[in-house]
Amino acid sequence: MELPNFSLALPEIFIALSAMALLVLGAFRKQEATQGIAILAIITMVVAALLVPAAGGNRAETFGGMFVVDGFAVFSKLLVLVASSLCLVMSINWLVKEKLERFEYPVLVLLATLGMLMMISANNLISLYLGLELQSLALYVLAAYQRDSGRATEAGLKYFVLGSLASGMLLYGSSLIYGFAGTTGFDDLAKVLAHGGIPVGVIVGLVFVMAGLAFKISAVPFHMWTPDVYEGAPTPITAFFAVAPKIAAFSLLVRVMVGPFGELTAQWQQVVIFVSVASMLAGSFGAIAQNNIKRLMAYSSIGHVGYGLIGLAVGDQVGIRGLLIYLAIYLFMNVGTFAIILAMRQKGRLMEGIDDLAGMSKTHPMMAAAMAIFMFSMAGVPPMAGFWGKFYVFMAAVDKGFIALAIIGVLTSVVSAYYYLRIIKVMYFDEPKEALDRGVSGSLSFIMGVNALLILVFTFVPSPLVSSAGAAAASLFGG
């Protein structure tokens, strides 16, 4: 038996070893080492991000075909690593201010990131499940991290119970697929299903797998947990939830649907279209009545998932490219917005109400401007990047003749513009009851500034993102 090609999984191996080393370091140095460990974890992610393109841009498999690397994986992994490291940067300040320094926090974030990378590279139903479980288990614990707060433990428990249910559905679907197709490998599945005469059991299994993955990206009708968990979990963790796991689960969904089940496009397309339309509607109408900004962001993320799913519903290379561009822009908008939410403090306490933003334009003009940029971008107002994200997805839908889908998307964007613009109105025109604290930490202002700049610049320099997303999507269809 020859050795598998370890170099393809170099970023994953590096992260796993660093996480274990940091765990040992933390166990010896106790809680005062938390900040140092968090910084080391960020460095680990940066190094891993440098290793990802080196590990492989061409499609290659290792570990007996369980693990695949291609251009698509490289693109998604870079997005996940950027999201995780930015969230960790935001967390350091929060951990210190809330006096919750525990060295397990950065280690768990690192292990969750590792699970996401494994999900993205999964090429077998078993490695898919194990990567997903590694990621989810770490996230359940992180949701309940503030264990003395009732809301955080509630969020953690809710997420755990519902997440386990979703994992169970995914496993059930996988077992059906294995039973009827006789294999768990994606390549073999594609071969078996290409013969035609697809048994009903495979389709039932596929629907269950989709349900499990739809839960992880919080798409309707599996979105019920999102507002409660986003509200209850600590804010930097919410920021992490809102971006990194969604990107990973989206990549996994795309890989599963386009790869092994590419032959069944007609079957899964209708499900994806339904989920997409329902998510857009629930996201835009559900957020209108919210007064807590974290709940609002939860509904907003459900809506964004719906827009992204349009790209998958189209199911061709252009659609997947649109989805990848959307995810990248979504990442920067969301991380920036959460940096602002983390900077909303009154007398040292974190505020979460939308009313608390009142008068921000006078006390923090730069922060208000950044928030306005993010909100305009999320609403899809033209000069911002968010408009282009929607543009590429909708254009892909129109090209393929999904005109109704694109129209619903545009209409729900208009509805959602109401609550994004309401935030801007509160910031610029409402009188504050109590001003927010001055003196925002350097790391948060840096994240806000950079993300706002990226969103503004994208309109003028779109080619790096668009061409790399195009190459990533092409690698998925090239094989």
Place this chain on the structure above:
Amino acid sequence: MIQALVFYVFAAITVASGVMVISARNPVHAVLFLILAFFNAAGLFLLAGAEFLAMVLVVVYVGAVAVLFLFVVMMLDINFIKLREGFLQYLPIGGLVGLILLAELALVFGSWSFAPHAALSVATHVPDLHVVTNTDALGRLLFTHYFYLFQVAGLVLLVAMIGTILLTLRSRPGVKKQNIARQNARTKETSVELRKVPTRGGI
């Protein structure tokens, strides 16, 4: 001949202890009968040539699960008489559910057929079972073909452990603990104080 005899002994004891598990009045006895049932089931696996399953049954189920049950039963003061109330009342429904499950199992086994490609893709990795024992075969598969999954499963368990410790371990100051090193480091000077006590004065 001897094999058949051993089989019937193991099987009879397994079934009998299974019945005792659900009918014993004392819950501790019920758990002990459960352990007996596990041991005899392990014997049955051995007869079938699945020695790995036999070992796992003893190590995992007897060693961990059943002992855990025993601890739970003994530590928690659950009123089992209360739980048992209405047993006869639910018997018909329970029996019906059991019968339906039995019928379904019979249907499934009656019409069992493998997917046409299943045998092909499974057979490629398994070593020849006539040459190696099944523990050996499992080990070879696990550490070669499924090496990656084995490692990831280890990481999942590591996360579970970190999570448990993170969410439950509390450092409680003021709890008196024994510190052997400190005890041994004590000298007469640090622990004994000699005072001159004046007559009728006290300290």
